[in-house]
Amino acid sequence: MSTEIKAPVFPESVAEGTVATWHKQPGEACSRDELIVDIETDKVVLEVVAPADGVIEEIVKNEGDTVESGELIGKFKEGAAGEAKPAAAKSEEPKAEEKAEAASGDAILSPAARKLAEENSIDPNSVKGTGKDGRVTKEDVQAHIDGNKGAAKAPTAASAPSVELAQGERPEKRVPMTRLRASIAKRLVDAQQTAAMLTTFNEVNMAPIMEMRKQYQDSFVKRHGIKLGFMSFFTKAATEALKRFPAVNASIDGNDMVYHGYQDIGVAVSTDRGLVVPVVRDTDALGLADIEKKIVEYGTKAKEGKLAIEDMTGGTFTITNGGIFGSLISTPILNPPQTAILGMHKIQERPMAVNGKVEILPMMYLALSYDHRMIDGKEAVQFLVAIKEMLEDPARILLDV
Incomplete structure (x- = not known):
């Protein structure tokens, strides 16, 4: 029995997609729920699986073709692998054009x-x-x-x-350019053209957090089953700072300023397809271990291309870490409609003046890019200073001081 293979029903925010990869070709047997084709949208990659055991009978939309929600992209022949062999053999028969090529000695x-x-402009006969x-x-x-x-x-x-x-x-x-990368490019350009973007910088001594990680890492792993990283500290520090400076946790909607009474922090993740920003929700209610687990989960899903649109929807503030690639300092671009983004960078040992003496300390530059239409310079600087103070004295996060 022949079954139509259709593109998934796209969310309202997605108009169309592109056939990225056919994992099965006509005549190839596949099992029920086995991945047969990827559909790439401007936000996520959607997977289409086999509806039953059988073979791919026909491909209607080739790789690179544009498809709409629910559009026919192929045909599937149901039946066990043994029963489907005739259909597979049939689908492997050369078309009239291919027969002509074979007869003339041209490549099929x-x-x-x-x-x-x-x-x-490749000559088919030159390809093996x-x-x-x-x-x-x-x-x-x-x-x-x-x-x-x-x-x-x-x-x-x-x-x-x-x-x-x-x-x-x-x-x-x-x-x-892939749809995802094209969408990222458009959003970044729009952010620069529509926002009054400005960046302020500061630096933080990472020694206290590094000492804390060293002291409690084994106990933390034993209790929670995950390593204690830097990102959870930055997320908690940002959460506390956002509560103190509501304008940084806001967004602009037309002529309205929307102040959010919750903290949903996006964490930028680099993938082969481009930069994605999954959102860790309600960070005020999460502990360090919960944040670390969520970030690891999102990182794994992002690399496997399995992030859902719901994972990246919303967000009131974003943190991006260029330091993992060696960046010493940068000016991150806003993630609209958010009004601010925090940039982390490489930890670099530098000579610093401490109480009249020179000490070598592990320092990190911090960058806060913000929309000056919504946030005044005073608020932006104080927000970044609050994060710096909480990271250099982590007890402030627990004591809320």
């Missing part, structure tokens, strides 16, 4: 491989096929492009001049 290409070859009966797959064409080191010319606009390059010289590779 899958639809996705043909499209990629045409886009990159690894598919069934020597068929050239999309992966074969991509490997050929990568291995040529510039022999294959990237597609250019009609008005651009054609430049011949010698073999192996000045290689270029053109890759379409």
Whole structure:
């Protein structure tokens, strides 16, 4: 029995998506609930699984095609693997065009491989096929492009001049921007164009927190089953500071200023597809261990591409940590409609004057970017100073002083 494979029903905030990867090809057997195709939206990657045991009968929407919510993207043949063999064999039969290619000695290409070859001006006969009966797959064409080191010319606009390059010289590779990265780019540009963004800096002595982690790490792991990191301290310090400075925990909606009576803190996570910001909700009610567990959970889901839209919706404040990549100082860009974002950076030992003496201390630069339409400079500076004081004397977080 044939079943339609449709794109998932997208949330209201998502208009359309793109077919990212077909994990199964026509004729390939798959088990019930096995992943068969990924649909990438401008926020998350949605997975489509097999409705039953059977085979992929036909692919209607190829990789890179745009799809709407609930649109037909393929057809599925139900039945056990043994029963589905005839359908699989049938789907593997070459099309009329492929038969003609075989008769003329030309390479037989899958639809996705043909499209990629045409886009990159690749001669199919120069590509070695690894598919069934020597068929050239999309992966074969991509490997050929990568291995040529510039022999294959990237597609250019009609008005651009054609430049011949010698073999192996000045290689270029053109890759379409993913929906997620395009969405990130648009939001960042919008933030810079619409907000009166300003950044203030300070520095914090990380020695007290480092000593505390060293002293209690083993006990913390034994009790909670997770390591005590820096991010939970920064999240708790930010939470307390947000309660003291409500304007930093607010957002702008048209001509209205919306003050939030709760603290939902987004934690920026870098993935292969781009930067995502899952939200740790109600941080005022969470302990350090709860925050650490939530951050680890989100980090794992982000790397696996399994974050849901609900995980990234909302948020009243954001923390980003460029220090894990070695950044010493930076100016983070706002995450609209939030009015502020805290940037953490690399811990660097520096000579500091302490009580008239020079000491070598592990220091970190902090950056707070804020929307000057909502937050005055005085509030921004005091907010950052409050975070600095709580981190340099963690007891302040417990005592609320």
